[in-house]
Amino acid sequence: MPLPNFLIVGVPKSGSSSLYYYLSQHPEIYTSPIKEPDFFAFEEGENVKFDGPGDQQYYDRNLVNNxxxxxxxxxxxxxxxxxxEASIIYLYSPKAPDRIKHLIPNVKLIVILRNPIDRALSSFAHLRREGREPLADFSAALKEEENRIEAKWEHLWHYTRVGFYYTQLKRYFTTFPADQIAVYLFDEFKAQPLEITQKIFQFLNVDRNFIPDTSLKRNVSGRPKSRTLHTFLKRPNRLKATLRPLFPANLRKSLWMKMMQKNIVPGKARLPEETRKHLTELYRDEIVNLQSLIQRDLSKWLEPESFN
Incomplete structure (x- = not known):
């Protein structure tokens, strides 16, 4: 019985869902029917319980931990x-690198990194859109982060902590050979989805000339035109369960993404200048160290800029 030979390990709100869809179209690539089983983030058989709004429903539906x-x-x-598979918690999880190494030591690891400030704001906007984030103000939510972590809210609520990429990625470079790790930037993936996806095809040793449909984007920023349709598409229900066997998996994904995309009014959250300055200083050392680790110029992340 095969085990995965590649994992997308991070990070949230950085294009992993779209990338997963593009990879799944390639005839030489098999992707898990559950995108984020989170198997390596927890001990096998661990009783995983989170107490944030909607947390347990998500884990009850998706977690695979045996x-x-x-x-x-x-x-x-x-x-x-x-x-x-693509469990974006793996980069953040301290347990994941050793657990992955133990079971699949030759696995290839894919990471997409996004400006940690923009990623944090995007996570906040996502949870607001899903009706889970009770606070309307991002700065107020940041002040509650440590309380929420202590109260066992899951990793999506860890708005700032998830952004310490150098610390997290260093664990992987310490555990795995560098040639098993491919790191890309969200901005380049957003600007050139086909080119980056084909580079990943090459990294995975499959035909890099295959052209996937990259016209659809998953989990785009914005607000739903119809909250009812959004809820129907996002949550399990009897009608979807009945229809599922009638359509091939790739067709289901394509139809789902088209409906989600058409139901979203694009929009960008805005970040107060003082909050951005505070977060820039919070991440400064991490970003400088990350530049050296991955040999990429990340100076733009340290400049004042609008959310993207």
Whole structure:
């Protein structure tokens, strides 16, 4: 029974869902039917319980934390060369690198990094859109972050902590050879989705000339035109369960993404200048160290700029 030979390990709100959809179109790539099983983030059989709004419903629906069930996610593999899943909590999880190394030591690891300030704001906007974030003001939510972590709210609520990429990525570079890790930037993926996806095809040793449909974007910023339709599309329900066997997986994903995209009114959250200055200083040392680790110029992340 096969196990994955690639993982997308991070980060939230940085294009991983869109990338996963693009990869799933490649005939030589198999992607898990559950995008984020989060298997390596927790001990096997661990009683995972989170207490933030909507947290437990999400984990009850998606978490796979026993090995037999995890292996079963890949039962559908036939002759695909690249086999993977995309649990974006893995970069943030202190447990994940060693657990991954123990079970699949030769795995290839893909990371997309986004300006941590913009990513934090995007996570806040996402949770507001989902009706989970009770506070309307981002700065107020930041002040509640440590209280929420102490109260066992899941990682999406860790708006600033998730952004310490150097600390998190260093664990992977310490645990795995550098040639097993591919790091990309959200801005370049957003600007050139086909080119970056084809680079990842090459990294995964599949035909890099395959052209996926990159016209659809998943989890885009904005607000729903219809809250009812948004809820229907996002949450499990009897009608979707009935229709699921009638459509191939890729067609279901495509239809779902088209409906989600058409139901979103694009919009960008705005960040007060003082909050951006505070967060820039919070992340400054991490960003400088990250530049050296991944050999990329991240100076733009340290400049005042509008949310993107």
């Amino acid at each position: 090995l037999a069930a995890y292996k079963a996610l890949f039962d559908g593999v036939s002759n695909q060369k690249a086999i993977g």
